[in-house]
Amino acid sequence: MSRPQSLIERALTAVNHPPAVRSLRNDAYLAAAVAALTTVMALFLKDGRQPDPLAWLLLLGANVPLIWRRRHPMTVMLAMVACVVPYHALDYTHTAPIPATLLALYTVAVAGSARRTLLIGTVLIGTTLTVNAVTNPDGLAEMLRISGWLISVLLFGRYIRVHRQYLASTLERAERAERTREEEALRRVAEERLRIARDLHDLLAHSITLIGVQTSVAAHVLTADPDRLDREAVAKALDDISDTCRTARGELRTTLEVLRAAEHGDGRGPLPGLDGIPHLTETARTAGAQVDLTVRADDAPPAVGAAAYRIVQEALTNSVRHGGPGLSIRVDVYEERGALCVSVTDDGTGPPAGGTPGSPGFGLVGMRERARSVGGTLDAGAGEGGGFEVRAVLPVVPVVSGLPVPPAPSEPSTPSVHREGAR
Secondary structure (H helix, E strand, C coil): CHHHHHHHHHHHHHHCCCHHHHHHHHHHHHHHHHHHHHHHHHHHCCCCECCCHHHHHHHHHCCHHHHHCCCCHHHHHHHHHHHHHHHHHCCECCCCCHHHHHHHHHHHHHHCCHHHHHHHHHHHHHHHHHHHHHHCCCCHHHHHHHHHHHHHHHHHHHHHHHHHHHHHHHHHHHHHHHHHHHHHHHHHHHHHHHHHHHHHHHHHHHHHHHHHHHHHHHHHHHHHCHHHCCHHHHHHHHHHHHHHHHHHHHHHHHHHHHHCCCCCCCCCCCCCCHHHHHHHHHHHHHCCCEEEEEEECCCCCHHHHHHHHHHHHHHHHHHHHHCCCCCEEEEEEEEECCEEEEEEEECCCCCCCCCCCCCCCCHHHHHHHHHHHCCCEEEEEECCCCCEEEEEEEECCCCCCCCCCCCCCCCCCCCECCCCCCC
């Protein structure tokens, strides 16, 4: 089988020549066609001496360089001039060399710059007019006709060059636009992956932390006084764990639906919002923390509401995890000067410096990314009276530069306020 494959490969190589070989072959065919036309014109047109062997040598020699006209246009032009000038000077048939001369001029105009084309046109036309004025002073019409042909060919060559450049630039812009669309698609995919990663981190960190605290409560009840087992406390702790697992499972399903519903819209599903914050505080209370919640805000845009929800969720998770026993947390969500302000403050010991020992987390990083995703800012650190504090400012209404923004009313028309202590 090796020999037939080699023959086939050689046949394909012979058919599919490289572009440079194909252009050289096509130019050789064109030079042969122009030489045939030149021969016919020299035999049948009578505007000079009949060609002799020297004339045929000069005439056909001017056509041979056309084979390399695309690779070396100026060299081909000079070689042709070296053959055509003696031919015309010996007064042979003057019309015969015209096709080859015009083709060489066209190639120079197409391949060269506008300055070079103008220079060559000026030299050729000036030389032609000078020679005709000396040898044929009465042939004004002939001089104008020759000059017109030269100018027309040069202009046509420049037009073809500009047209090719326009097509090349159009193709380049189309390719660049296609690359831009692909890059934009990749950027959106990366942003969506980052969004899903943040959602999963916030959800799982919150739920697993609460489950761990609730499990510790149940274990403490079981081991504190085995002789007087508080069955109701154990059942309550287990119910809280079950509720937390059920809530986490529902949120996890909503988050992961984006991976299965790409063909049905954007697959994002409903975003959590301000109305879900009370549920977050309830789950924190089941972990033993005392939480005071105050919400004084109208409905925020979906993206801003989702960012506020996730910031409160992560802040409560950090407080419950690092706050220690007897923890009190205050959550404030309110509108002020066109922005949604979120504040989560606790009186616990706060997280250790550098994050959780041995496993630096992404909680604070994720909260800052949430705030930046909607054009807001977030500060986190030790509170003035101890504990830990998280404050975020999320723009709701864009502020017009140079115009004062009226302050938010002290009491909204329809406030939603929740203040409860620990159970």
